[in-house]
Amino acid sequence: MTASHPPFRVLCLPGSLRRDSWNRRLLWAAAAHAPATLSLELYEGLGEVPLFDEDSARTRPEDLAGVDALRSAVAAADGLLIATPEYNQSLPGVLKNALDWLSLDSPQGEVLEQKPVAITGASTGPWGTRLAQTALRQVLHACGALVMPTPTLFVASAASRFDADGRHADEALAVSLHRMTTALDRWIAQLRPETRDARPVCG
Numbered sequence: 001m002t003a004s005h006p007p008f009r010v011l012c013l014p015g016s017l018r019r020d021s022w023n024r025r026l027l028w029a030a031a032a033h034a035p036a037t038l039s040l041e042l043y044e045g046l047g048e049v050p051l052f053d054e055d056s057a058r059t060r061p062e063d064l065a066g067v068d069a070l071r072s073a074v075a076a077a078d079g080l081l082i083a084t085p086e087y088n089q090s091l092p093g094v095l096k097n098a099l100d101w102l103s104l105d106s107p108q109g110e111v112l113e114q115k116p117v118a119i120t121g122a123s124t125g126p127w128g129t130r131l132a133q134t135a136l137r138q139v140l141h142a143c144g145a146l147v148m149p150t151p152t153l154f155v156a157s158a159a160s161r162f163d164a165d166g167r168h169a170d171e172a173l174a175v176s177l178h179r180m181t182t183a184l185d186r187w188i189a190q191l192r193p194e195t196r197d198a199r200p201v202c203g
């Protein structure tokens with residue numbers, strides 16, 4: 001594999017809708033410190049996904065556009081990077097809701113099935129989303145996603161890990177993010193070697 005190949009496309013899902021979310025900042029920082037072999041794109045549409053209803057005929061058709069957009073973005077990605085907050089010792093409903101929709105079969109198939117995924121998370125408390133990530137890992141496993149086992153990254157005391165404008169992670173976090181995204185690149189390459197090999201080689 002050389003740098004002349006197109007990067008893997010990684011869709012980043014923040015599990016928080018909060019404007020100043022630490023988890024969104026964590027994903028920005030991950031994009032800043034990822035190797036050039038990955039292209040990270042932040043998904044901002046989880047707020048457009050309606051409450052899950054298995055009888056989706058009862059959901060307003062215009063609301064299902066939020067599900068379709070998410071599903072298409074996930075289907076088009078070579079891998080996912082999910083940053084979850086911890087709410088009441090588990091993953092947030094916003095994220096679980098989106099994953100429940102994605103677990104359904106669709107014209108694009110079950111888009112999480114065999115999808116390489118890395119997870120991380122930030123909380124303002126001292127435990128760094130350990131319980132939320134454990135719960136998230138289990139849900140993704142149930143959906144057939146291939147969750148990267150290591151390295152783990154639990155970001156505790158999130159408010160002290162970024163600079164004043166919240167854009168830049170401290171040095172230790174930057175190193176951890178580079179290590180994690182480099183491992184994600186290897187994880188995708190290992191699970192889907194055809195993805196990179198089949199795409200045109202540039203200059």
Ligand SMILES: Cc1cc2nc3c(=O)[nH]c(=O)nc-3n(C[C@H](O)[C@H](O)[C@H](O)COP(=O)(O)O)c2cc1C
Binds near residue numbers: 015018021022125128
């Ligand atoms: C309803 C609620 C429950 C929470 N429960 C936990 C918890 O169980 N463990 C924890 O470490 N933090 C908990 N927190 C703190 C959040 O993880 C923290 O506010 C985090 O920064 C939110 O993510 P965000 O900054 O990306 O929005 C909770 C926050 C809220 C609002």
